[in-house]
Amino acid sequence: MELAEQIDDSTFCTMYDEAATRVMGTSNSSPDITIAGGGLINSITWRPMLTLASNYLPIIISIEKPPDFVSVDIRTFINFNKANWVGFTEFTESTFNALPIPTDVVVGKRRFGKVIAAATARFIPAGRIAEIRPNFPAEVAVLANERDTLSHADPADPRIRDLNLEIRRLVNYHKRPKWIDHLKSSCNLSIGVSKLWATVKALSNPKRHDDRVEVQFNQIARGLNQKPPCERTILVSLDLSKAFDTVNHSTLLEDIEKTTLPPGLKWWTMNYLNGRQSSVLFRGVKSKLRRIKQGVPQGGVLSPLLFNFYISKLPQPPEGVSIPSYADDSTILISGNGIDGMCSKVNNFLADLPRFLTARNLTLSPTKSTATIFTKWTKEYRLELKIAVDGVKIPTVNNPQILGVTFDSLCSFSPHTTAIIAKVQSRNKILKSLVVGNLQGNLPAGPQLRRTNMVA
Numbered sequence: 001m002e003l004a005e006q007i008d009d010s011t012f013c014t015m016y017d018e019a020a021t022r023v024m025g026t027s028n029s030s031p032d033i034t035i036a037g038g039g040l041i042n043s044i045t046w047r048p049m050l051t052l053a054s055n056y057l058p059i060i061i062s063i064e065k066p067p068d069f070v071s072v073d074i075r076t077f078i079n080f081n082k083a084n085w086v087g088f089t090e091f092t093e094s095t096f097n098a099l100p101i102p103t104d105v106v107v108g109k110r111r112f113g114k115v116i117a118a119a120t121a122r123f124i125p126a127g128r129i130a131e132i133r134p135n136f137p138a139e140v141a142v143l144a145n146e147r148d149t150l151s152h153a154d155p156a157d158p159r160i161r162d163l164n165l166e167i168r169r170l171v172n173y174h175k176r177p178k179w180i181d182h183l184k185s186s187c188n189l190s191i192g193v194s195k196l197w198a199t200v201k202a203l204s205n206p207k208r209h210d211d212r213v214e215v216q217f218n219q220i221a222r223g224l225n226q227k228p229p230c231e232r233t234i235l236v237s238l239d240l241s242k243a244f245d246t247v248n249h250s251t252l253l254e255d256i257e258k259t260t261l262p263p264g265l266k267w268w269t270m271n272y273l274n275g276r277q278s279s280v281l282f283r284g285v286k287s288k289l290r291r292i293k294q295g296v297p298q299g300g301v302l303s304p305l306l307f308n309f310y311i312s313k314l315p316q317p318p319e320g321v322s323i324p325s326y327a328d329d330s331t332i333l334i335s336g337n338g339i340d341g342m343c344s345k346v347n348n349f350l351a352d353l354p355r356f357l358t359a360r361n362l363t364l365s366p367t368k369s370t371a372t373i374f375t376k377w378t379k380e381y382r383l384e385l386k387i388a389v390d391g392v393k394i395p396t397v398n399n400p401q402i403l404g405v406t407f408d409s410l411c412s413f414s415p416h417t418t419a420i421i422a423k424v425q426s427r428n429k430i431l432k433s434l435v436v437g438n439l440q441g442n443l444p445a446g447p448q449l450r451r452t453n454m455v456a
Contacts, residue, residue: 003033012037015046021057032059081125088123092116140170219322220374223335224411232375234342235407236332236350236387237400239368240357243328244303245295248361249273252310272302294361310360315352318345331402339373343386350389366392372400374409381409 007014012035020028036044043064048057095115102108136144147163223231253270261269276292296303307328317323321334332349334342357364366389373385373396385396398409406416 007035013041015041015044015061019048021048021059022055023057024055034059034061083125084123088119091119091122095119137170137174140167140174143167143170219333219335220407220411224374224376229337230376231335231337232339232342232373232380233333233335234339234346234385234387235372235374235400235402236346236394237370237372237402238330238332238353239365240328240330241363241365241368243362244298244307246361246363247296247307247310248294251360252306255309255313269302269306273306311362313356315349315356317349321345321349329403339380339383339385346387350387354390364389366390366394369394370397370400371395372397372407372409374407374411376410378410 015034015036020030021032022029034046040063045062045064046059048059050057092115095118099111099115102111143163144167147160147167150157150160150163220233220235223233253273256266256269259266273296276297277289278292279289280287296306308325311325311330314323317332320336321332323330323332325331332346334345336342354364369389371385371387371394373380373383375381381398383396385394387394387396399415400407406419407413408415
């Protein structure tokens with residue numbers, strides 16, 4: 001009775017007239033309740049299905065389209081971002097391993113959900129991107145549609161090139177006034193520079209953030225931030241000579257065949273590598289085709305992944321030594337207090353590497369590899385590390401560059417800041433060229449960056 005009173009007091013109505021929804025012998029009952037809003041009550045029909053031999057009768061609810069119903073055209077949305085499943089897996093596995101074993105099912109379920117939700121928000125793109133063409137005036141859109149039509153009909157049509165040039169000219173003509181208005185409203189340094197630096201960042205075309213650099217710096221910073229005596233960290237950057245060009249197809253395909261990958265994916269990968277041919281075009285003369293028996297395509301999307309798989313069976317490093325790597329860019333990291341002991345561990349690991357690399361048709365170049373020590377003591381800044389491969393010493397450097405980030409032994413990041421300043425100043429020239437003749441006297445000569453030292 002209490003439920004019936006709540007329905008009567010609300011704006012909802014029940015959708016059945018005491019019709020039975022459960023039949024057991026001669027006893028009929030109505031345990032199911034269907035309610036709908038007053039706006040839909042006259043457009044809905046409700047009936048149970050009696051043709052199935054079941055105690056619980058299926059319910060069919062039909063909604064007729066109201067006469068004032070407004071239909072909306074189907075819109076297409078495209079999101080070109082891809083989920084980072086590797087990062088998702090690494091994040092969830094490391095987080096689960098760090099969590100204590102739950103003693104309660106409810107607590108365990110709640111923790112599991114939080115970890116999955118955090119990984120989803122970080123590594124799986126969300127939202128939709130409308131299929132639009134920004135900064136495309138109407139006349140340019142007409143030309144673009146004409147170009148696309150020609151491209152589908154005949155990709156070699158010479159008119160396509162002329163249309164592309166005209167489209168580029170009109171788009172630049174359309175965007176220039178917007179750039180000038182944007183710079184006039186945001187480049188006044190006496191008011192604020194947030195929009196100016198946002199513009200500089202957009203012009204810089206920054207590369208994607210690399211988690212591997214973050215992992216390396218976290219290990220270095222964690223050691224230096226410990227209470228005295230803090231830990232030093234030794235980093236050895238390995239250089240593999242012409243790594244992508246020396247991948248042995250037979251070895252790689254044998255490794256792929258032994259995996260648990262789906263058969264279709266194995267065949268596709270084998271077909272991708274097998275039978276590749278190349279030729280040289282010089283002054284209009286083309287050489288004969290030659291079969292490529294080794295190497296992965298330079299610039300290929302799959303090439304870093306295939307190379308990672310090719311060297312995935314690297315010898316296991318000793319305890320305390322890690323070897324984060326991406327494609328042919330591999331580094332060795334070890335943290336501790338005794339420099340000689342750390343060098344000894346690294347040398348023992350490096351002694352096993354040439355045998356594995358030779359079997360894989362790879363060559364480690366000791367003279368092009370580098371070793372760096374990260375420390376708080378300036379007297380150790382110029383210390384020569386005793387690290388070698390096959391008797392050839394690896395040079396010790398103070399400013400190694402790992403995936404675009406310039407490190408330094410004292411972790412001050414001064415060399416990296418200097419490099420960023422040089423890049424920003426070159427981008428300022430682009431800004432100046434955009435406003436010549438329009439903002440004379442309004443735009444300062446260029447913002448100056450102040451060096452700041454980051455204390456680990």
